[in-house]
Amino acid sequence: MWILILLAALELCWAQYSPNTLPGRTSIVHLFEWRWNDIALECERYLAPNGFGGVQISPPNENLVVTTPWRPWWERYQPISYQLCSRSGNESEFKDMVIRCNNVGVYIYVDAVVNHMCGAAAGSGHYSTCGSYFDSGKRDFPAVPYSGWDFNDGKCKTTSGEIENYNDLYQVRDCRLVSLLDLALEKDYVRSKVAEYMNHLIDIGVAGFRIDAAKHMWPGDMKAFLDKLKNLSTEWFAEGTRPFIFQEVIDLGGESIKSNEYFGNGRVTEFKYGAKLGTVIRKWNGEKMAYLKNWGEGWSFMPSDKAVVFVDNHDNQRGHGAGGASILTFWDARLYKMGVGFMLAHPYGFTRVMSSFHWPRYFENGKDINDWVGPPSYEDGSTKPVSINPDTTCGNGWICEHRWRQIRNMVIFRNVVNGQPFTNWWDNNSNQVAFGRGNQGFIVFNNDDWNLTATLQTGLPEGIYCDIISGQKEGNICTGIKIHVHGDGTAYFNISNDAEDPFVAIHVSAKL
Ligand code: AAO
Numbered sequence: 001m002w003i004l005i006l007l008a009a010l011e012l013c014w015a016q017y018s019p020n021t022l023p024g025r026t027s028i029v030h031l032f033e034w035r036w037n038d039i040a041l042e043c044e045r046y047l048a049p050n051g052f053g054g055v056q057i058s059p060p061n062e063n064l065v066v067t068t069p070w071r072p073w074w075e076r077y078q079p080i081s082y083q084l085c086s087r088s089g090n091e092s093e094f095k096d097m098v099i100r101c102n103n104v105g106v107y108i109y110v111d112a113v114v115n116h117m118c119g120a121a122a123g124s125g126h127y128s129t130c131g132s133y134f135d136s137g138k139r140d141f142p143a144v145p146y147s148g149w150d151f152n153d154g155k156c157k158t159t160s161g162e163i164e165n166y167n168d169l170y171q172v173r174d175c176r177l178v179s180l181l182d183l184a185l186e187k188d189y190v191r192s193k194v195a196e197y198m199n200h201l202i203d204i205g206v207a208g209f210r211i212d213a214a215k216h217m218w219p220g221d222m223k224a225f226l227d228k229l230k231n232l233s234t235e236w237f238a239e240g241t242r243p244f245i246f247q248e249v250i251d252l253g254g255e256s257i258k259s260n261e262y263f264g265n266g267r268v269t270e271f272k273y274g275a276k277l278g279t280v281i282r283k284w285n286g287e288k289m290a291y292l293k294n295w296g297e298g299w300s301f302m303p304s305d306k307a308v309v310f311v312d313n314h315d316n317q318r319g320h321g322a323g324g325a326s327i328l329t330f331w332d333a334r335l336y337k338m339g340v341g342f343m344l345a346h347p348y349g350f351t352r353v354m355s356s357f358h359w360p361r362y363f364e365n366g367k368d369i370n371d372w373v374g375p376p377s378y379e380d381g382s383t384k385p386v387s388i389n390p391d392t393t394c395g396n397g398w399i400c401e402h403r404w405r406q407i408r409n410m411v412i413f414r415n416v417v418n419g420q421p422f423t424n425w426w427d428n429n430s431n432q433v434a435f436g437r438g439n440q441g442f443i444v445f446n447n448d449d450w451n452l453t454a455t456l457q458t459g460l461p462e463g464i465y466c467d468i469i470s471g472q473k474e475g476n477i478c479t480g481i482k483i484h485v486h487g488d489g490t491a492y493f494n495i496s497n498d499a500e501d502p503f504v505a506i507h508v509s510a511k512l
Pocket of ligand 1: 075077166180213214251255320
Protein backbone atom coordinates (compact mmCIF):
# COMPACT_ATOMS: atom_id res chain seq x y z
CA MET A 1 0.00 0.00 0.00
CA TRP A 2 2.66 2.52 1.08
CA ILE A 3 4.85 1.41 -1.79
CA LEU A 4 1.98 2.13 -4.17
CA ILE A 5 1.45 5.60 -2.74
CA LEU A 6 5.18 6.25 -2.94
CA LEU A 7 5.28 5.08 -6.55
CA ALA A 8 2.27 7.19 -7.41
CA ALA A 9 3.89 10.22 -5.78
CA LEU A 10 7.13 9.55 -7.62
CA GLU A 11 5.31 9.27 -10.89
CA LEU A 12 3.49 12.50 -10.18
CA CYS A 13 6.63 14.42 -9.39
CA TRP A 14 8.50 13.10 -12.44
CA ALA A 15 5.63 13.65 -14.76
CA GLN A 16 6.25 17.21 -15.92
CA TYR A 17 9.67 16.16 -17.28
CA SER A 18 8.16 13.77 -19.78
CA PRO A 19 7.49 15.42 -23.14
CA ASN A 20 4.36 13.31 -23.61
CA THR A 21 5.35 12.56 -27.20
CA LEU A 22 4.21 9.23 -28.63
CA PRO A 23 6.61 6.36 -27.89
CA GLY A 24 9.45 6.41 -30.44
CA ARG A 25 8.96 10.09 -31.28
CA THR A 26 11.84 11.91 -29.72
CA SER A 27 11.98 15.51 -31.02
CA ILE A 28 9.80 18.55 -31.37
CA VAL A 29 10.08 21.34 -33.93
CA HIS A 30 9.60 25.06 -33.27
CA LEU A 31 7.44 26.33 -36.15
CA PHE A 32 8.29 29.94 -35.35
CA GLU A 33 5.51 32.37 -36.35
CA TRP A 34 3.58 29.81 -38.40
CA ARG A 35 -0.18 30.19 -38.80
CA TRP A 36 -2.36 27.60 -37.07
CA ASN A 37 -3.82 26.53 -40.43
CA ASP A 38 -0.36 25.81 -41.80
CA ILE A 39 0.68 23.91 -38.67
CA ALA A 40 -2.41 21.70 -38.92
CA LEU A 41 -1.53 20.87 -42.53
CA GLU A 42 2.13 20.31 -41.65
CA CYS A 43 1.23 17.86 -38.86
CA GLU A 44 -0.83 15.80 -41.29
CA ARG A 45 1.27 15.96 -44.44
CA TYR A 46 4.81 16.00 -43.03
CA LEU A 47 5.43 15.85 -39.29
CA ALA A 48 3.46 12.70 -38.50
CA PRO A 49 4.77 10.69 -41.48
CA ASN A 50 8.35 11.66 -40.57
CA GLY A 51 8.19 10.87 -36.86
CA PHE A 52 8.19 14.35 -35.33
CA GLY A 53 6.81 14.26 -31.79
CA GLY A 54 5.35 17.73 -31.56
CA VAL A 55 5.41 21.41 -32.36
CA GLN A 56 6.40 24.38 -30.24
CA ILE A 57 4.14 27.19 -31.40
CA SER A 58 4.51 30.96 -31.09
CA PRO A 59 2.49 32.62 -28.29
CA PRO A 60 -1.21 32.16 -29.13
CA ASN A 61 -2.62 34.87 -26.85
CA GLU A 62 -3.60 38.44 -27.69
CA ASN A 63 -0.62 40.77 -27.96
CA LEU A 64 0.26 44.39 -28.60
CA VAL A 65 0.27 45.41 -32.27
CA VAL A 66 3.60 47.19 -32.78
CA THR A 67 3.84 49.49 -35.81
CA THR A 68 7.26 51.10 -35.13
CA PRO A 69 9.10 49.12 -36.28
CA TRP A 70 6.45 47.53 -38.51
CA ARG A 71 5.01 44.37 -36.95
CA PRO A 72 8.22 42.92 -35.44
CA TRP A 73 8.16 39.22 -34.53
CA TRP A 74 8.74 40.24 -30.91
CA GLU A 75 5.37 41.96 -30.51
CA ARG A 76 4.06 38.51 -29.60
CA TYR A 77 6.08 38.66 -26.38
CA GLN A 78 3.94 41.62 -25.20
CA PRO A 79 0.64 40.17 -23.96
CA ILE A 80 -2.54 42.26 -23.76
CA SER A 81 -4.87 39.45 -22.68
CA TYR A 82 -5.19 35.66 -22.66
CA GLN A 83 -7.74 35.51 -25.46
CA LEU A 84 -6.59 33.30 -28.28
CA CYS A 85 -6.05 35.55 -31.26
CA SER A 86 -2.80 36.49 -32.84
CA ARG A 87 -1.23 36.77 -36.25
CA SER A 88 -1.21 32.96 -36.33
CA GLY A 89 -4.98 32.76 -36.11
CA ASN A 90 -8.09 32.89 -33.95
CA GLU A 91 -9.44 30.49 -31.33
CA SER A 92 -11.35 28.28 -33.72
CA GLU A 93 -8.31 27.93 -35.97
CA PHE A 94 -6.25 27.16 -32.87
CA LYS A 95 -8.67 24.43 -31.79
CA ASP A 96 -8.76 22.96 -35.29
CA MET A 97 -4.93 22.79 -35.28
CA VAL A 98 -4.73 21.08 -31.90
CA ILE A 99 -7.36 18.51 -32.82
CA ARG A 100 -5.87 17.72 -36.22
CA CYS A 101 -2.29 17.50 -34.93
CA ASN A 102 -3.31 15.40 -31.91
CA ASN A 103 -5.27 13.07 -34.16
CA VAL A 104 -2.07 12.22 -36.07
CA GLY A 105 -0.03 11.94 -32.85
CA VAL A 106 1.87 15.23 -33.16
CA TYR A 107 1.39 17.28 -29.99
CA ILE A 108 1.29 21.02 -29.41
CA TYR A 109 3.55 22.87 -26.93
CA VAL A 110 2.54 26.44 -26.21
CA ASP A 111 4.99 29.28 -25.66
CA ALA A 112 3.44 30.74 -22.49
CA VAL A 113 4.30 34.40 -21.85
CA VAL A 114 3.17 34.88 -18.26
CA ASN A 115 5.99 36.81 -16.58
CA HIS A 116 4.77 40.14 -17.91
CA MET A 117 2.37 42.08 -20.10
CA CYS A 118 3.33 44.68 -22.74
CA GLY A 119 6.03 47.33 -22.44
CA ALA A 120 5.48 50.19 -19.98
CA ALA A 121 5.46 52.75 -22.81
CA ALA A 122 2.98 50.92 -25.03
CA GLY A 123 0.32 53.56 -24.39
CA SER A 124 -3.43 53.09 -24.42
CA GLY A 125 -6.04 52.09 -26.95
CA HIS A 126 -7.08 49.05 -28.87
CA TYR A 127 -3.81 48.32 -30.71
CA SER A 128 -3.96 44.66 -29.92
CA THR A 129 -4.54 41.53 -31.94
CA CYS A 130 -8.14 40.99 -30.75
CA GLY A 131 -8.75 44.71 -30.36
CA SER A 132 -9.01 44.60 -26.57
CA TYR A 133 -8.53 47.91 -24.77
CA PHE A 134 -5.48 48.46 -22.54
CA ASP A 135 -3.63 51.30 -20.87
CA SER A 136 -0.03 50.45 -20.02
CA GLY A 137 0.50 53.71 -18.08
CA LYS A 138 -2.42 52.87 -15.76
CA ARG A 139 -1.45 49.17 -15.75
CA ASP A 140 -4.97 48.50 -16.93
CA PHE A 141 -5.70 45.32 -18.90
CA PRO A 142 -9.48 44.93 -18.60
CA ALA A 143 -9.62 41.91 -20.92
CA VAL A 144 -7.87 39.76 -18.27
CA PRO A 145 -8.54 41.78 -16.04
CA TYR A 146 -5.30 43.05 -14.44
CA SER A 147 -4.90 46.42 -12.77
CA GLY A 148 -2.15 48.30 -10.91
CA TRP A 149 -2.30 45.91 -7.92
CA ASP A 150 -1.23 43.02 -10.09
CA PHE A 151 2.22 44.32 -11.03
CA ASN A 152 5.58 44.43 -9.27
CA ASP A 153 6.12 48.19 -9.51
CA GLY A 154 6.38 48.58 -5.74
CA LYS A 155 8.54 45.51 -5.26
CA CYS A 156 11.33 46.42 -7.66
CA LYS A 157 14.16 48.32 -5.96
CA THR A 158 15.97 49.88 -8.93
CA THR A 159 15.31 53.56 -9.63
CA SER A 160 14.57 52.90 -13.30
CA GLY A 161 12.20 50.04 -12.45
CA GLU A 162 14.24 47.97 -14.89
CA ILE A 163 16.60 45.05 -14.47
CA GLU A 164 19.96 46.82 -14.34
CA ASN A 165 22.20 44.06 -13.04
CA TYR A 166 21.78 40.36 -13.83
CA ASN A 167 23.86 39.49 -10.79
CA ASP A 168 21.15 40.78 -8.47
CA LEU A 169 18.56 38.04 -8.41
CA TYR A 170 15.95 40.32 -6.82
CA GLN A 171 16.20 42.71 -9.75
CA VAL A 172 16.01 39.91 -12.28
CA ARG A 173 12.78 38.62 -10.75
CA ASP A 174 11.06 41.72 -9.39
CA CYS A 175 11.99 44.38 -11.96
CA ARG A 176 11.04 44.85 -15.58
CA LEU A 177 12.77 42.90 -18.34
CA VAL A 178 13.30 45.39 -21.22
CA SER A 179 10.48 47.56 -19.79
CA LEU A 180 7.87 44.76 -19.90
CA LEU A 181 5.30 45.26 -17.11
CA ASP A 182 6.21 42.65 -14.52
CA LEU A 183 3.33 40.63 -13.10
CA ALA A 184 3.10 40.13 -9.32
CA LEU A 185 3.07 36.35 -9.34
CA GLU A 186 3.19 36.27 -5.56
CA LYS A 187 -0.51 37.17 -5.68
CA ASP A 188 -2.94 34.30 -5.79
CA TYR A 189 -5.17 36.32 -8.12
CA VAL A 190 -2.40 36.63 -10.72
CA ARG A 191 -1.45 32.98 -10.34
CA SER A 192 -5.08 32.02 -10.87
CA LYS A 193 -5.41 34.10 -14.03
CA VAL A 194 -2.25 32.52 -15.45
CA ALA A 195 -3.45 29.03 -14.54
CA GLU A 196 -6.89 29.76 -16.03
CA TYR A 197 -5.21 30.67 -19.35
CA MET A 198 -3.05 27.56 -19.34
CA ASN A 199 -5.96 25.33 -18.30
CA HIS A 200 -8.00 26.67 -21.20
CA LEU A 201 -5.22 25.48 -23.50
CA ILE A 202 -5.07 22.12 -21.72
CA ASP A 203 -8.84 21.73 -22.19
CA ILE A 204 -8.37 22.31 -25.91
CA GLY A 205 -5.76 19.52 -25.93
CA VAL A 206 -2.21 20.91 -25.77
CA ALA A 207 0.52 18.66 -24.32
CA GLY A 208 2.75 21.15 -22.57
CA PHE A 209 4.34 24.56 -22.31
CA ARG A 210 7.55 26.46 -22.90
CA ILE A 211 7.56 28.98 -20.08
CA ASP A 212 8.97 32.23 -21.43
CA ALA A 213 11.32 34.29 -19.25
CA ALA A 214 11.20 31.75 -16.40
CA LYS A 215 14.43 33.22 -15.02
CA HIS A 216 12.45 36.37 -14.31
CA MET A 217 9.97 34.57 -12.07
CA TRP A 218 10.56 33.09 -8.62
CA PRO A 219 10.60 29.30 -8.90
CA GLY A 220 8.14 29.12 -6.00
CA ASP A 221 5.68 31.48 -7.70
CA MET A 222 5.88 29.35 -10.80
CA LYS A 223 5.27 26.20 -8.78
CA ALA A 224 2.16 27.84 -7.36
CA PHE A 225 0.55 28.37 -10.78
CA LEU A 226 1.85 25.08 -12.20
CA ASP A 227 0.24 23.23 -9.29
CA LYS A 228 -3.09 24.68 -10.39
CA LEU A 229 -2.83 23.08 -13.83
CA LYS A 230 -5.13 20.24 -14.78
CA ASN A 231 -4.01 16.92 -16.15
CA LEU A 232 -3.99 16.64 -19.93
CA SER A 233 -7.18 15.95 -21.84
CA THR A 234 -8.10 12.26 -21.68
CA GLU A 235 -9.34 12.52 -25.25
CA TRP A 236 -5.72 12.01 -26.36
CA PHE A 237 -3.62 11.36 -23.24
CA ALA A 238 -3.65 8.70 -20.53
CA GLU A 239 -5.51 9.59 -17.38
CA GLY A 240 -3.30 11.47 -14.92
CA THR A 241 -0.84 12.79 -17.52
CA ARG A 242 0.79 16.05 -16.42
CA PRO A 243 1.59 18.82 -18.91
CA PHE A 244 5.21 18.84 -20.09
CA ILE A 245 6.94 21.91 -18.69
CA PHE A 246 10.15 23.39 -20.00
CA GLN A 247 11.39 26.69 -18.68
CA GLU A 248 13.38 29.30 -20.54
CA VAL A 249 16.25 30.02 -18.18
CA ILE A 250 19.45 31.36 -19.73
CA ASP A 251 22.32 30.15 -17.56
CA LEU A 252 25.66 30.28 -19.32
CA GLY A 253 27.38 30.33 -15.92
CA GLY A 254 28.55 33.49 -14.20
CA GLU A 255 25.20 34.91 -13.06
CA SER A 256 23.49 34.59 -9.70
CA ILE A 257 20.50 32.63 -11.02
CA LYS A 258 21.16 28.96 -11.81
CA SER A 259 19.18 26.54 -13.93
CA ASN A 260 18.99 24.01 -11.12
CA GLU A 261 16.73 26.29 -9.06
CA TYR A 262 14.03 25.44 -11.62
CA PHE A 263 14.39 21.65 -11.80
CA GLY A 264 11.52 21.20 -9.34
CA ASN A 265 9.09 22.69 -11.86
CA GLY A 266 10.13 20.82 -14.98
CA ARG A 267 12.83 20.76 -17.60
CA VAL A 268 15.01 23.75 -18.42
CA THR A 269 16.52 25.06 -21.67
CA GLU A 270 20.27 24.32 -21.77
CA PHE A 271 21.73 27.39 -23.48
CA LYS A 272 25.32 26.21 -23.05
CA TYR A 273 24.56 23.48 -25.59
CA GLY A 274 24.17 25.60 -28.72
CA ALA A 275 26.77 28.14 -27.65
CA LYS A 276 29.43 25.44 -27.10
CA LEU A 277 28.50 23.28 -30.08
CA GLY A 278 28.74 26.33 -32.35
CA THR A 279 32.18 27.16 -30.98
CA VAL A 280 33.37 23.59 -31.55
CA ILE A 281 32.00 23.21 -35.07
CA ARG A 282 33.31 26.64 -36.06
CA LYS A 283 36.67 25.56 -34.54
CA TRP A 284 36.91 28.77 -32.53
CA ASN A 285 38.98 29.18 -29.34
CA GLY A 286 41.07 26.10 -30.17
CA GLU A 287 38.03 23.82 -29.89
CA LYS A 288 37.86 20.61 -31.91
CA MET A 289 35.29 17.89 -32.40
CA ALA A 290 37.53 15.33 -30.68
CA TYR A 291 36.66 17.14 -27.42
CA LEU A 292 33.01 16.15 -27.87
CA LYS A 293 33.83 12.67 -26.55
CA ASN A 294 32.36 13.57 -23.14
CA TRP A 295 29.65 15.92 -24.51
CA GLY A 296 26.82 16.48 -22.05
CA GLU A 297 27.22 16.57 -18.29
CA GLY A 298 30.98 16.29 -18.92
CA TRP A 299 30.81 19.81 -20.33
CA SER A 300 29.14 21.03 -17.13
CA PHE A 301 25.68 20.92 -18.66
CA MET A 302 22.66 20.19 -16.48
CA PRO A 303 21.55 16.52 -16.08
CA SER A 304 20.36 15.10 -19.39
CA ASP A 305 16.90 14.25 -18.05
CA LYS A 306 16.33 17.91 -17.13
CA ALA A 307 17.56 19.45 -20.37
CA VAL A 308 15.81 20.72 -23.48
CA VAL A 309 18.48 21.24 -26.14
CA PHE A 310 18.66 23.05 -29.47
CA VAL A 311 21.34 24.35 -31.82
CA ASP A 312 19.68 27.77 -32.16
CA ASN A 313 16.42 29.38 -31.07
CA HIS A 314 14.29 32.26 -32.33
CA ASP A 315 16.28 34.72 -30.21
CA ASN A 316 19.89 33.73 -30.64
CA GLN A 317 19.60 33.03 -34.37
CA ARG A 318 19.28 36.83 -34.72
CA GLY A 319 21.45 38.08 -31.86
CA HIS A 320 18.76 38.35 -29.14
CA GLY A 321 19.00 36.42 -25.88
CA ALA A 322 22.31 34.68 -25.32
CA GLY A 323 24.94 32.63 -27.07
CA GLY A 324 26.56 35.26 -29.25
CA ALA A 325 28.18 34.90 -32.63
CA SER A 326 29.07 31.22 -32.24
CA ILE A 327 25.44 30.11 -32.63
CA LEU A 328 24.94 28.07 -35.80
CA THR A 329 21.89 28.87 -37.93
CA PHE A 330 20.50 28.24 -41.40
CA TRP A 331 22.64 31.16 -42.56
CA ASP A 332 25.63 28.80 -42.21
CA ALA A 333 23.82 25.85 -43.70
CA ARG A 334 26.73 23.42 -44.10
CA LEU A 335 27.94 23.78 -40.53
CA TYR A 336 24.37 23.99 -39.27
CA LYS A 337 23.44 20.60 -40.72
CA MET A 338 26.47 19.08 -38.98
CA GLY A 339 25.50 20.72 -35.69
CA VAL A 340 21.89 19.55 -35.87
CA GLY A 341 23.09 16.12 -37.04
CA PHE A 342 25.38 15.85 -34.02
CA MET A 343 22.62 16.93 -31.64
CA LEU A 344 20.09 14.45 -33.03
CA ALA A 345 22.57 11.57 -32.96
CA HIS A 346 23.77 12.25 -29.41
CA PRO A 347 21.73 10.89 -26.50
CA TYR A 348 21.96 14.02 -24.31
CA GLY A 349 18.76 15.99 -23.62
CA PHE A 350 15.34 16.34 -25.20
CA THR A 351 15.81 17.82 -28.65
CA ARG A 352 14.07 20.74 -30.33
CA VAL A 353 14.61 21.50 -34.02
CA MET A 354 14.33 25.12 -35.20
CA SER A 355 12.25 26.12 -38.23
CA SER A 356 12.74 29.73 -39.29
CA PHE A 357 11.62 32.42 -41.68
CA HIS A 358 13.95 34.43 -43.88
CA TRP A 359 14.69 38.04 -43.04
CA PRO A 360 16.94 40.63 -44.70
CA ARG A 361 19.85 40.22 -42.31
CA TYR A 362 22.07 43.29 -42.43
CA PHE A 363 25.01 43.91 -40.12
CA GLU A 364 26.09 47.35 -39.06
CA ASN A 365 28.94 47.52 -36.56
CA GLY A 366 28.51 43.84 -35.79
CA LYS A 367 24.77 44.09 -35.07
CA ASP A 368 21.98 42.89 -37.36
CA ILE A 369 19.85 46.02 -37.75
CA ASN A 370 17.02 43.91 -39.17
CA ASP A 371 16.86 41.58 -36.16
CA TRP A 372 13.29 42.75 -35.53
CA VAL A 373 11.77 41.85 -38.92
CA GLY A 374 8.61 39.79 -38.56
CA PRO A 375 7.45 36.74 -40.50
CA PRO A 376 6.74 36.82 -44.24
CA SER A 377 3.63 38.95 -44.47
CA TYR A 378 1.37 41.00 -46.70
CA GLU A 379 1.12 44.80 -46.72
CA ASP A 380 -1.62 44.73 -44.09
CA GLY A 381 0.66 42.82 -41.69
CA SER A 382 -1.10 39.47 -41.96
CA THR A 383 1.25 36.48 -42.09
CA LYS A 384 1.76 34.72 -45.41
CA PRO A 385 0.89 31.03 -45.65
CA VAL A 386 3.66 28.47 -45.90
CA SER A 387 3.73 27.33 -49.52
CA ILE A 388 5.28 24.00 -50.49
CA ASN A 389 7.48 23.71 -53.60
CA PRO A 390 7.44 20.65 -55.89
CA ASP A 391 10.80 19.54 -54.37
CA THR A 392 9.14 19.54 -50.87
CA THR A 393 11.00 22.65 -49.64
CA CYS A 394 9.04 25.69 -48.51
CA GLY A 395 8.38 28.94 -50.34
CA ASN A 396 7.07 32.41 -49.43
CA GLY A 397 10.15 33.12 -47.30
CA TRP A 398 9.81 30.15 -44.95
CA ILE A 399 13.11 28.29 -44.45
CA CYS A 400 11.70 25.00 -43.11
CA GLU A 401 14.99 23.59 -41.83
CA HIS A 402 12.96 20.64 -40.51
CA ARG A 403 12.25 19.66 -44.13
CA TRP A 404 15.91 19.63 -45.17
CA ARG A 405 16.66 16.00 -46.01
CA GLN A 406 19.67 15.82 -43.69
CA ILE A 407 17.75 17.22 -40.71
CA ARG A 408 14.51 15.31 -41.30
CA ASN A 409 16.43 12.06 -41.71
CA MET A 410 18.35 12.71 -38.48
CA VAL A 411 15.04 13.23 -36.64
CA ILE A 412 14.16 9.71 -37.85
CA PHE A 413 17.64 8.46 -36.86
CA ARG A 414 17.06 9.67 -33.29
CA ASN A 415 13.75 7.80 -33.16
CA VAL A 416 15.39 4.61 -34.45
CA VAL A 417 18.25 4.70 -31.90
CA ASN A 418 16.05 5.83 -29.00
CA GLY A 419 17.15 4.25 -25.71
CA GLN A 420 20.43 2.92 -27.11
CA PRO A 421 23.70 3.75 -25.34
CA PHE A 422 26.44 6.04 -26.65
CA THR A 423 29.05 3.61 -28.05
CA ASN A 424 32.09 3.08 -30.29
CA TRP A 425 33.46 6.63 -30.06
CA TRP A 426 36.34 7.28 -32.46
CA ASP A 427 38.31 10.43 -33.21
CA ASN A 428 41.53 11.40 -34.98
CA ASN A 429 42.44 13.80 -32.18
CA SER A 430 41.24 16.59 -34.44
CA ASN A 431 37.88 17.19 -36.15
CA GLN A 432 37.10 13.73 -37.46
CA VAL A 433 34.83 11.89 -35.04
CA ALA A 434 32.38 9.02 -35.05
CA PHE A 435 30.07 7.31 -32.59
CA GLY A 436 27.31 4.78 -32.47
CA ARG A 437 24.06 4.22 -30.63
CA GLY A 438 24.26 0.60 -29.54
CA ASN A 439 23.54 -1.70 -32.47
CA GLN A 440 21.02 0.63 -34.12
CA GLY A 441 22.89 3.55 -35.67
CA PHE A 442 26.30 5.09 -36.40
CA ILE A 443 27.47 8.55 -37.51
CA VAL A 444 30.80 9.85 -38.82
CA PHE A 445 31.87 13.53 -39.17
CA ASN A 446 34.74 15.05 -41.10
CA ASN A 447 35.16 18.68 -40.05
CA ASP A 448 38.89 18.73 -40.84
CA ASP A 449 40.46 20.32 -43.91
CA TRP A 450 41.55 16.95 -45.30
CA ASN A 451 39.82 13.73 -46.30
CA LEU A 452 38.67 11.10 -43.85
CA THR A 453 39.45 7.48 -44.65
CA ALA A 454 39.01 4.97 -41.86
CA THR A 455 37.71 1.54 -41.05
CA LEU A 456 35.58 1.93 -37.92
CA GLN A 457 33.67 -0.32 -35.57
CA THR A 458 29.99 0.59 -36.06
CA GLY A 459 28.39 -1.91 -33.69
CA LEU A 460 25.80 -2.64 -36.40
CA PRO A 461 24.73 -5.98 -37.86
CA GLU A 462 26.28 -6.97 -41.21
CA GLY A 463 24.68 -5.49 -44.30
CA ILE A 464 24.46 -2.70 -46.82
CA TYR A 465 23.23 0.56 -45.31
CA CYS A 466 22.03 3.74 -47.01
CA ASP A 467 23.68 6.93 -45.83
CA ILE A 468 20.75 9.13 -44.80
CA ILE A 469 22.71 12.37 -45.24
CA SER A 470 23.67 12.17 -48.94
CA GLY A 471 20.41 10.38 -49.71
CA GLN A 472 18.23 7.74 -48.15
CA LYS A 473 16.72 4.33 -48.67
CA GLU A 474 13.94 4.29 -51.23
CA GLY A 475 12.46 0.86 -51.89
CA ASN A 476 15.42 -1.43 -52.58
CA ILE A 477 17.94 1.24 -53.42
CA CYS A 478 20.03 3.93 -51.76
CA THR A 479 19.68 7.34 -53.38
CA GLY A 480 23.03 8.39 -51.84
CA ILE A 481 26.17 6.69 -50.59
CA LYS A 482 26.13 3.00 -49.59
CA ILE A 483 28.05 1.74 -46.55
CA HIS A 484 29.00 -1.92 -46.25
CA VAL A 485 29.11 -3.17 -42.66
CA HIS A 486 31.07 -6.42 -42.36
CA GLY A 487 30.30 -9.40 -40.17
CA ASP A 488 32.59 -8.06 -37.44
CA GLY A 489 30.72 -4.73 -37.35
CA THR A 490 33.42 -2.71 -39.08
CA ALA A 491 32.90 -0.53 -42.12
CA TYR A 492 35.08 1.59 -44.33
CA PHE A 493 34.30 5.33 -44.52
CA ASN A 494 35.66 7.82 -46.99
CA ILE A 495 34.43 11.40 -46.51
CA SER A 496 35.92 14.22 -48.55
CA ASN A 497 36.35 17.51 -46.74
CA ASP A 498 34.81 19.04 -49.87
CA ALA A 499 31.65 16.93 -49.69
CA GLU A 500 28.44 18.92 -49.78
CA ASP A 501 27.75 17.52 -46.32
CA PRO A 502 30.91 16.10 -44.75
CA PHE A 503 29.17 13.53 -42.59
CA VAL A 504 27.59 10.11 -43.00
CA ALA A 505 24.86 8.49 -40.89
CA ILE A 506 23.45 4.97 -41.06
CA HIS A 507 20.81 3.15 -39.06
CA VAL A 508 19.06 -0.19 -39.08
CA SER A 509 15.84 1.12 -40.64
CA ALA A 510 17.79 2.26 -43.71
CA LYS A 511 19.46 -1.09 -44.43
CA LEU A 512 18.97 -2.75 -47.81
C1 AAO B 1 11.16 44.73 -27.32
C2 AAO B 1 12.28 45.72 -27.66
C3 AAO B 1 12.76 46.38 -26.37
C4 AAO B 1 11.60 47.07 -25.66
C5 AAO B 1 10.53 46.02 -25.38
C6 AAO B 1 9.28 46.60 -24.75
O1 AAO B 1 13.35 45.04 -28.31
O2 AAO B 1 13.74 47.36 -26.73
O3 AAO B 1 12.04 47.60 -24.43
O4 AAO B 1 10.14 45.40 -26.62
O5 AAO B 1 8.77 47.58 -25.57
C7 AAO B 1 11.50 39.48 -27.19
C8 AAO B 1 12.63 40.27 -27.81
C9 AAO B 1 12.82 41.63 -27.14
C10 AAO B 1 11.48 42.37 -27.11
C11 AAO B 1 10.53 41.51 -26.31
C12 AAO B 1 9.15 42.14 -26.14
O6 AAO B 1 13.83 39.53 -27.73
O7 AAO B 1 13.76 42.37 -27.90
O8 AAO B 1 11.66 43.64 -26.51
O9 AAO B 1 10.33 40.26 -27.01
O10 AAO B 1 8.60 42.45 -27.36
C13 AAO B 1 16.82 37.92 -21.56
C14 AAO B 1 15.78 37.07 -20.84
C15 AAO B 1 15.13 36.05 -21.74
C16 AAO B 1 14.65 36.66 -23.05
C17 AAO B 1 15.87 37.30 -23.70
C18 AAO B 1 15.52 37.94 -25.04
O11 AAO B 1 16.37 36.46 -19.72
O12 AAO B 1 14.01 35.53 -21.03
O13 AAO B 1 16.36 38.33 -22.83
N1 AAO B 1 14.01 35.65 -23.92
C19 AAO B 1 12.53 35.52 -23.95
C20 AAO B 1 12.01 35.32 -25.37
C21 AAO B 1 12.20 36.58 -26.17
C22 AAO B 1 11.34 37.69 -25.58
C23 AAO B 1 11.24 37.63 -24.11
C24 AAO B 1 11.80 36.64 -23.35
C25 AAO B 1 10.33 38.58 -23.47
O14 AAO B 1 12.61 34.21 -25.93
O15 AAO B 1 11.90 36.40 -27.54
O16 AAO B 1 11.91 38.98 -25.94
O17 AAO B 1 9.05 37.95 -23.46
C26 AAO B 1 21.97 37.94 -20.54
C27 AAO B 1 21.06 37.21 -19.59
C28 AAO B 1 19.83 36.68 -20.27
C29 AAO B 1 19.15 37.77 -21.09
C30 AAO B 1 20.19 38.30 -22.09
C31 AAO B 1 19.61 39.35 -23.01
O18 AAO B 1 22.63 37.02 -21.41
O19 AAO B 1 21.75 36.12 -19.03
O20 AAO B 1 18.94 36.22 -19.27
O21 AAO B 1 18.03 37.20 -21.76
O22 AAO B 1 21.27 38.85 -21.36
O23 AAO B 1 19.30 40.50 -22.28
C32 AAO B 1 26.56 36.74 -22.76
C33 AAO B 1 26.20 36.25 -21.37
C34 AAO B 1 24.72 35.98 -21.29
C35 AAO B 1 24.02 37.26 -21.58
C36 AAO B 1 24.40 37.63 -22.98
C37 AAO B 1 23.72 38.87 -23.48
O24 AAO B 1 26.35 35.73 -23.72
O25 AAO B 1 26.91 35.07 -21.10
O26 AAO B 1 24.33 35.48 -20.03
O27 AAO B 1 25.80 37.85 -23.07
O28 AAO B 1 24.14 39.98 -22.72
